Amino acid sequence: MLLTIALAATAISAQQPKRGGVFRIAEREAPGLDPHLSISFLTHSYVSLAYSQLVRFPNGPEQKSPTDFSILPDVAEKWTVSKDGTVYTFHLRKGVRFHTKPPVNGRELVADDVKYSLERFMAKSGFRERLEPVQAIDVLDRSTVRVTLKEPYAPFLNHLANPSFCAILPREAETKFRDFNNADAVIGTGPFVLKSYEKGVRVVFERNPSYFVKGVPYLDGVVLEITPDAVARLALLRSGKVEQAHIWGWLSPEEGKSLQKTNPEMVVTPTLVIGQGFIYMRTDQPPFNDVRVRRAVALAIDRKGWNDALLYGEGCLDAGPVPCALKDWKLDALKLEPAKAKYLVGHDPAEAKRLLAEAGYPNGLTIPMYHWPGYIPPWRSYYELAAENLGKVGITVELRPEEYGKYISTTALGKYDKAAMGPSTPFTDVDDFLYGRFYPELSTNQSHVADAELSKMLVAQRREMDPKKRKQIVDDIQRYLADKAYYVYVPQWPQYIAHPPSVKGFKHHDGYGLGMRLLYTWLDRT
Amino acid sequence: MTRYVLRRVALAIPTLFLVSVIVFAMMRFMPGDVVTRMVEGHAYAPTLAALRHDLGLDRPVHVQYLDWIGGIVLRGDFGNSYWTRQPILEEFVRRFPVTLELAGLTILISVVMGIAIGIVSAVRQDTASDYVGRVLAILALSVPYFGLAVLVVVLPSIYFKWTPVWTYVAFTADPLANLKIMIVPALVFGVTRAGPIMRIMRSALLDVLRQEYIRTAWSKGLSERTIVLRHALKNALIPVVSLVGLQTPLYLGGSVIIEAIFRLPGVGLFFFEALTRLDYPVVQSVNLIIAGMVVGLNLLIDLSYAYLDPRIRY
Numbered sequence: 059m060l061l062t063i064a065l066a067a068t069a070i071s072a073q074q075p076k077r078g079g080v081f082r083i084a085e086r087e088a089p090g091l092d093p094h095l096s097i098s099f100l101t102h103s104y105v106s107l108a109y110s111q112l113v114r115f116p117n118g119p120e121q122k123s124p125t126d127f128s129i130l131p132d133v134a135e136k137w138t139v140s141k142d143g144t145v146y147t148f149h150l151r152k153g154v155r156f157h158t159k160p161p162v163n164g165r166e167l168v169a170d171d172v173k174y175s176l177e178r179f180m181a182k183s184g185f186r187e188r189l190e191p192v193q194a195i196d197v198l199d200r201s202t203v204r205v206t207l208k209e210p211y212a213p214f215l216n217h218l219a220n221p222s223f224c225a226i227l228p229r230e231a232e233t234k235f236r237d238f239n240n241a242d243a244v245i246g247t248g249p250f251v252l253k254s255y256e257k258g259v260r261v262v263f264e265r266n267p268s269y270f271v272k273g274v275p276y277l278d279g280v281v282l283e284i285t286p287d288a289v290a291r292l293a294l295l296r297s298g299k300v301e302q303a304h305i306w307g308w309l310s311p312e313e314g315k316s317l318q319k320t321n322p323e324m325v326v327t328p329t330l331v332i333g334q335g336f337i338y339m340r341t342d343q344p345p346f347n348d349v350r351v352r353r354a355v356a357l358a359i360d361r362k363g364w365n366d367a368l369l370y371g372e373g374c375l376d377a378g379p380v381p382c383a384l385k386d387w388k389l390d391a392l393k394l395e396p397a398k399a400k401y402l403v404g405h406d407p408a409e410a411k412r413l414l415a416e417a418g419y420p421n422g423l424t425i426p427m428y429h430w431p432g433y434i435p436p437w438r439s440y441y442e443l444a445a446e447n448l449g450k451v452g453i454t455v456e457l458r459p460e461e462y463g464k465y466i467s468t469t470a471l472g473k474y475d476k477a478a479m480g481p482s483t484p485f486t487d488v489d490d491f492l493y494g495r496f497y498p499e500l501s502t503n504q505s506h507v508a509d510a511e512l513s514k515m516l517v518a519q520r521r522e523m524d525p526k527k528r529k530q531i532v533d534d535i536q537r538y539l540a541d542k543a544y545y546v547y548v549p550q551w552p553q554y555i556a557h558p559p560s561v562k563g564f565k566h567h568d569g570y571g572l573g574m575r576l577l578y579t580w581l582d583r584t
Numbered sequence: 585m586t587r588y589v590l591r592r593v594a595l596a597i598p599t600l601f602l603v604s605v606i607v608f609a610m611m612r613f614m615p616g617d618v619v620t621r622m623v624e625g626h627a628y629a630p631t632l633a634a635l636r637h638d639l640g641l642d643r644p645v646h647v648q649y650l651d652w653i654g655g656i657v658l659r660g661d662f663g664n665s666y667w668t669r670q671p672i673l674e675e676f677v678r679r680f681p682v683t684l685e686l687a688g689l690t691i692l693i694s695v696v697m698g699i700a701i702g703i704v705s706a707v708r709q710d711t712a713s714d715y716v717g718r719v720l721a722i723l724a725l726s727v728p729y730f731g732l733a734v735l736v737v738v739l740p741s742i743y744f745k746w747t748p749v750w751t752y753v754a755f756t757a758d759p760l761a762n763l764k765i766m767i768v769p770a771l772v773f774g775v776t777r778a779g780p781i782m783r784i785m786r787s788a789l790l791d792v793l794r795q796e797y798i799r800t801a802w803s804k805g806l807s808e809r810t811i812v813l814r815h816a817l818k819n820a821l822i823p824v825v826s827l828v829g830l831q832t833p834l835y836l837g838g839s840v841i842i843e844a845i846f847r848l849p850g851v852g853l854f855f856f857e858a859l860t861r862l863d864y865p866v867v868q869s870v871n872l873i874i875a876g877m878v879v880g881l882n883l884l885i886d887l888s889y890a891y892l893d894p895r896i897r898y
Contacts, residue, residue, distance in 0.1 A: 089667045089861060096667070097623055182638075184623035186631055239669050257675065258849025259752045283751060286844040286853060289734050290749050293741035299749070320742045463862060466624050467616030483624075 075276045075563060079581030082300040084285040087258060092238035093225045097184040099570055102222045103305045105238075106571040107263050107280055108157070109225035109246035110270075112148055112172060112218050113137070115486075115569040118578030124329060124566045125383050127486055129215045133167055133226055133247060133270075143210030143523035148172070150201040154270045157251045159242065161230045164268070167247050169197040175226045176205070188217040189224075210521045212528055213487040220486050221571035248573045249275045258284055276563070276580035280572075288313075295556065296321055301581075305572060307555045307564070310435055311370055314554025325559055328552040330374060332383045332484035332568045334491070335437070336545040337427070337444060338504040339477045345425075346476065346505075350417040352543035354410040356401040358451040359444070361549050363405075368439050369551045376403050378547030379539050380491055380532070383568065387488040387529065389536040398540040402547065410451040422452025428478040429457065430465035436551060441479055444548065471501040478504070486569055489520050492535055496544065505544045512538060589883070596879045603875040604868065608649050611864045617641065618666050618862040639666055652865060656872070663865035665858070672869045675854060683850035685755060686773070686842065687835030689766055691828060693774025694781055699824065701778070702785025707812055709790065717782065724779030730841040733772045737845055752849055769846040773839060777831065784827050788820040822892055829885035833878040 088100035093109065096102075114132040116122070134148040150169060158164035173195045180189050191211040196204045207214065218224050227238060228245055235243035241255035247270065250263035261282040265275055283300055285291045292313055295303035303309060309317060311328070318326050337355060339346035346352055365373040374382035376391040391399040400406065414422060425448075429441050445455035455477075460469060469478045485491060493516045494500060498508040515535045522528040555566045564579040619635045636642050640651070655661040662673040705717035741747040748768040755762040792798065793816055801811045840856040842848065851870065858866035890896045 087857070089857075090669070092669075095669070184631060184635065237669055256849070258679065258853065259847070283847070284849075285749075285847050290737055290747075290845050290847060293737045293747040294749060296741040297745050297747040299747070321745075461615055462860070463614055463616030463621065467620035470624070
């Protein structure tokens with residue numbers, strides 16, 4: 059199958075973009091710059107300005123929505139996939155050059171760089187399981203790479219396009235600098251060149267004049283003003299010292315509403331982004347091995363009241379198992395049988411009490427709920443509201459806050475007693491929300507689900523290469539999961555994307571990169 | 585005196601050794617480990633084992649300790665951060681001047697304010713100026729500096745679209761720009777630290793002013809200015825010096841909150857971020873360096889007593 063998608067780098071119709079200007083962002087310091095030695099979104103966002111990938115997600119005028127994860131060419135101009143979906147042959151653009159920094163000095167990107175980078179990712183990254191099905195990477199000639207998989211793997215291109223995973227790096231830089239954490243080692247083929255990095259102060263990027271897409275970026279540069287404190291970041295935005303107070307321009311609903319009051323000139327756009335929060339339970343042990351108890355938990359959650367009380371009524375109630383924002387894969391609860399959909403979006407305390415009594419808990423039960431209280435603001439209220447909602451049907455919740463290290467190394471990996479609660483990483487492929495959460499023995503399967511019928515479908519969707527057929531399986535999985543209540547999902551809030559009116563052409567995209575988001579962004583300061 | 589100094593330096597060695605062992609052990613007792621922090625639940629068991637091997641965390645604990653302390657003692661090598669893989673000493677040396685400058689300005693502001701108001705309060709005891717001084721001291725003591733810092737940053741940004749937060753510039757690069765950046769955080773920090781100094785200054789000076797030799801000075805017909813500033817102040821300063829000495833180690837470690845709010849790339853944030861990321865070598869080495877400085881500083885303070893009070897001999 060030949061997949062060639064033309065690059066739609068068309069100018070924004072309403073206004074002609076202007077060249078020039080420096081885009082300033084206030085953000086925390088990334089824990090490192092090496093995209094394979096850190097899993098932090100900050101690291102990947104920083105260096106996405108400088109690196110390219112084989113393929114990428116659409117951005118700016120190319121994207122249909124913030125969660126448009128269709129695959130566009132990046133340094134690979136085209137690629138073919140074998141009929142059985144196991145052999146990918148990538149044909150690289152010719153004349154793509156690395157930034158002119160020693161020791162690479164602007165040499166051309168070749169197939170060896172792709173092989174080196176993918177193999178380094180598979181050897182070093184904390185995300186390396188994403189490419190676990192890769193069996194071999196072969197360089198066929200200077201501009202052709204063949205990747206052979208053990209089995210068909212539908213999320214493969216999505217993972218290659220995700221800036222968190224597969225940046226194309228030059229080997230010489232690692233040889234000289236030992237890894238890619240040194241600012242001088244950040245040498246890519248991306249739209250911006252890292253010029254200087256004063257630790258704890260600022261990172262300065264300049265426009266790459268030799269970027270392989272002609273005419274972009276419009277900006278002369280990007281400066282990341284390192285600002286650890288959220289209050290200071292917002293103050294900098296309010297006082298016009300930065301264009302964004304978060305690497306992706308995000309503000310919480312409270313911050314966004316406050317900014318709208320104090321700075322009515324700001325462009326503030328509430329945007330539903332990929333995100334998910336849930337109660338997870340030991341479904342392999344009593345009492346949660348009984349589906350009636352899990353359903354009682356699901357029916358106890360007053361999602362509408364929750365949304366009104368904590369999220370200004372702006373949250374999304376139908377938040378799982380596929381997140382609201384992942385629209386291409388989401389099977390809306392309205393399309394499910396109402397008898398099943400109620401366990402995802404319903405609220406029926408009387409039925410919850412009846413189910414508990416039927417399961418042998420006529421007087422209710424007491425459960426612990428492990429959690430990390432340090433997540434961003436609504437979360438602390440989330441735990442309390444969950445405890446209150448469950449208390450009303452007779453499930454007494456003992457909130458058990460944990461220190462972050464303890465939480466992330468035990469509870470978040472499924473090592474806890476009875477019940478816990480927390481947010482999910484916003485993944486870009488639906489596989490992570492399904493296979494990752496429900497397939498037996500995975501540490502991300504926090505509810506310890508082991509359901510043979512479900513497992514078959516989970517494997518089938520990741521092996522199905524036809525997107526339409528895959529969508530049907532994903533729909534079947536959502537229908538199947540609706541009344542199982544393996545996880546109980548809570549409402550998800552929108553992020554407020556904020557910037558001054560001088561910022562034009564900026565569109566939010568949920569794909570972790572910053573370089574591509576700023577490719578079509580320009581400043582109108584006249 | 586020389587023997588005293590040598591003895592104190594010799595005593596510093598077991599102190600620093602104990603600090604190194606305690607910090608090393610405490611880091612290992614923290615829940616989870618650096619690798620689980622790095623991957624935050626994304627990686628499966630084989631990946632975690634490989635990462636631990638990369639960082640040398642699969643070696644016996646005593647080997648890890650000896651490797652770290654041996655590097656410092658034998659080669660002056662404080663190791664590399666597990667996260668950034670960059671040399672710790674280099675980063676510390678780059679950041680320490682920021683912390684030192686903030687500490688210096690803070691101490692200067694707090695000492696000048698504290699001593700000045702303290703003297704006025706003591707000399708004009710139970711007058712309006714004493715009451716005002718005491719109220720100011722209590723206010724400075726009771727307003728948390730982080731609250732004041734937030735107000736100073738946020739309020740002008742809302743009402744004047746301006747905020748006293750800038751991009752840090754080193755003093756050596758541009759002294760004026762540097763002072764513009766440092767003065768607000770130093771004032772916030774210094775004003776809130778002036779309270780205790782003022783109170784100690786006032787009570788110490790009141791004590792001294794009641795001594796026999798001061799009465800003698802009055803009877804000799806000396807002016808108030810000479811009595812207070814030349815005869816009384818120096819003796820009253822000893823508890824103030826002790827207090828400043830006790831406060832100084834806190835400044836040397838940097839103030840996480842002040843540095844975070846005012847975007848100052850100091851030691852405090854470096855240490856705090858390392859702690860939250862369980863970056864063992866950074867926490868251990870920074871702790872040891874600061875412990876070394878505190879030991880040295882205490883020695884200097886002890887020696888300064890001999891200058892302030894000639895009766896003290898070593």
